[in-house]
Amino acid sequence: MRSKFTAMGEANRMEDRSIEAQRLARHIDISCVQAFHTRDEIGRMIEAARKYRFVCVFTLPAFSSYVAEKLRDEPDIRTGGVISFPGGGDTVAQKGRQARELLEMGCGEMDMVMNLTAFRSGEYAWVTEEIRAVIENASGIPVKVIIEAPRLTEQEIRRAVDLCAEAGADYVKTSTGWYVEKTKLEHIKIMASQAGGRIKLKAAGGIRTAGTIFAMEKEGCSRFGLGLDSALSIMEELNGGILANSTDKVR
Ligand SMILES: O=C[C@H](O)COP(=O)(O)O
Numbered sequence: 001m002r003s004k005f006t007a008m009g010e011a012n013r014m015e016d017r018s019i020e021a022q023r024l025a026r027h028i029d030i031s032c033v034q035a036f037h038t039r040d041e042i043g044r045m046i047e048a049a050r051k052y053r054f055v056c057v058f059t060l061p062a063f064s065s066y067v068a069e070k071l072r073d074e075p076d077i078r079t080g081g082v083i084s085f086p087g088g089g090d091t092v093a094q095k096g097r098q099a100r101e102l103l104e105m106g107c108g109e110m111d112m113v114m115n116l117t118a119f120r121s122g123e124y125a126w127v128t129e130e131i132r133a134v135i136e137n138a139s140g141i142p143v144k145v146i147i148e149a150p151r152l153t154e155q156e157i158r159r160a161v162d163l164c165a166e167a168g169a170d171y172v173k174t175s176t177g178w179y180v181e182k183t184k185l186e187h188i189k190i191m192a193s194q195a196g197g198r199i200k201l202k203a204a205g206g207i208r209t210a211g212t213i214f215a216m217e218k219e220g221c222s223r224f225g226l227g228l229d230s231a232l233s234i235m236e237e238l239n240g241g242i243l244a245n246s247t248d249k250v251r
Helices: 006-027 038-053 062-071 093-107 116-118 124-138 154-167 187-194 210-218 226-236
Strands: 028-032 056-059 080-085 111-115 143-146 170-171 200-206 223-227
Touching: 006 038, 006 226, 028 038, 028 200, 028 226, 038 056, 038 062, 038 226, 062 080, 062 093, 080 200, 093 111, 093 124, 093 226, 116 154, 116 200, 116 223, 124 154, 143 154, 154 170, 154 187, 170 210, 170 223, 187 200, 187 210, 210 226, 223 226
Parallel strands: 028 056, 028 223, 056 080, 080 111, 111 143, 143 170, 170 200, 200 223
Antiparallel strands: none
16 A cells, blocks of 8 residues: 555655746747648647746747737747748848848747858858847847757857857757757757857757756756647656646647
8 A cells, every 4th residue: 555655755746847847838939830830730839838838939920920919918928930940041131121020020039040051151240240130120039049050060060159149149049940950968068168158048959858958958058949749748748647637638
């Protein structure tokens, strides 16, 4: 027979995990930013954000105003807007205009893709200019710059982190999640050592477990971008099965 103390211990552990899930949710951007995501998935993502209180909710730009409208009465959950997703090849002026349009739609955070051709060709002034154009048009809301770290050499990652920090971005973000190469702890270690506290870090693309998030947090990463299904399974993992039996389960 299970003792009263064993049952109490289990209950305490479940409560700890649930508190940890709540804490982590405030560092998670949930997203449906793949080309084939459906309106139904976007709807489920909004419900998941309401339930778990994820800090920010991202779609492709065509659906940003829809998300902002749905989250109008949830001031602690921001609508995220993506700029030049996923390739990064728009002009500086286009990126600035996208930022302004997303702001008008009600976005509270913006993730822009760096011009990877310019960057890999050594045209660093171009990258600095486009980041500054987005920051200027974002009117003070957080701007994150996606560098596709899993596709870069270590030297390139370090240079990209420097450019983002010097241009004044709030975060440097590893990846759009659109490529086969996924974000690894190694990328976060390189980015953290180069950032040296000058810019915050966001990990995204292929993050599938709470353990990965904790390991990246330990290296100094403070924001995590997760697709809908990964975000839900991590919340369930952290809640230790409580949700698996719950009637108000999101999916
Ligand atoms: O930042 C958003 C990414 O889509 C997240 O990547 P994922 O779909 O591999 O979780």
